[in-house]
Amino acid sequence: xxxxxxxxxxxxxxxxxxxxxxxxxxxxxxxxxxxxxxxxxxxxxxxxxxxxxxxxxxxxxxxxxxxxxxxxxxxxxxxxxxxxxxxxxxxxxxxxxxxxxxxxxxxxxxxxxxxxxxx
Amino acid sequence: xxxxxxxxxxxxxxxxxxxxxxxxxxxxxxxxxxxxxxxxxxxxxxxxxxxxxxxxxxxxxxxxxxxxxxxxxxxxxxxxxxxxxxxxxxxxxxxxxxxxxxxxxxxx
Numbered sequence: 001x002x003x004x005x006x007x008x009x010x011x012x013x014x015x016x017x018x019x020x021x022x023x024x025x026x027x028x029x030x031x032x033x034x035x036x037x038x039x040x041x042x043x044x045x046x047x048x049x050x051x052x053x054x055x056x057x058x059x060x061x062x063x064x065x066x067x068x069x070x071x072x073x074x075x076x077x078x079x080x081x082x083x084x085x086x087x088x089x090x091x092x093x094x095x096x097x098x099x100x101x102x103x104x105x106x107x108x109x110x111x112x113x114x115x116x117x118x119x
Numbered sequence: 120x121x122x123x124x125x126x127x128x129x130x131x132x133x134x135x136x137x138x139x140x141x142x143x144x145x146x147x148x149x150x151x152x153x154x155x156x157x158x159x160x161x162x163x164x165x166x167x168x169x170x171x172x173x174x175x176x177x178x179x180x181x182x183x184x185x186x187x188x189x190x191x192x193x194x195x196x197x198x199x200x201x202x203x204x205x206x207x208x209x210x211x212x213x214x215x216x217x218x219x220x221x222x223x224x225x226x227x
Contacts, residue, residue, distance in 0.1 A: 044218060109165070110163065
């Protein structure tokens with residue numbers, strides 16, 4: 001079964017750093033891209049960035065460039081999203097999703113990681 | 120950046136009704152890169168339609184997509200109780216991916 005399993009919920013204070021993960025299984029990880037998508041409380045989906053598993057080629061949404069860092073470790077089929085200094089406005093659910101060039105869509109989604117930033 | 124505008128914001132219908140959801144782009148979109156997703160409360164989104172009109176794996180045939188250029192439509196022919204959810208369109212262009220703001224399909 002193809003799946004993406006994300007790390008668990010996090011509660012952090014403003015200014016703290018954080019790295020969340022997304023582990024792929026059941027498919028060839030390096031043949032697909034992994035996108036990160038933010039969903040703020042009660043709001044819609046926002047594309048943050050995308051990384052290609054094979055060569056780590058990376059594209060950020062202009063809205064998130066410089067705010068987060070996306071990376072991948074192909075040896076363990078895992079993608080990461082990290083912050084160096086969290087803000088309260090980073091409170092959201094973060095989804096990773098496999099982007100398939102075969103269907104040109106995000107066809108496998110992680111379960112989401114809830115990040116809460118509060119003093 | 121291409122902006123996707125979905126309408127209506129909320130659609131109130133009854134089971135058995137036909138639902139028509141619209142996604143309009145600020146400039147022309149290659150239909151190969153237009154997708155629709157369904158999101159139920161507390162769940163991750165699910166791919167419904169890709170390439171504007173192709174159903175994803177295991178998606179019932181009551182879901183259909185159409186359109187080209189700047190106007191795209193998701194149609195649900197006969198609503199089932201499990202179809203009441205939020206629907207998003209999404210496009211890819213010039214290394215950018217954008218989502219529409221969503222249409223909430225609620226039970227009337």
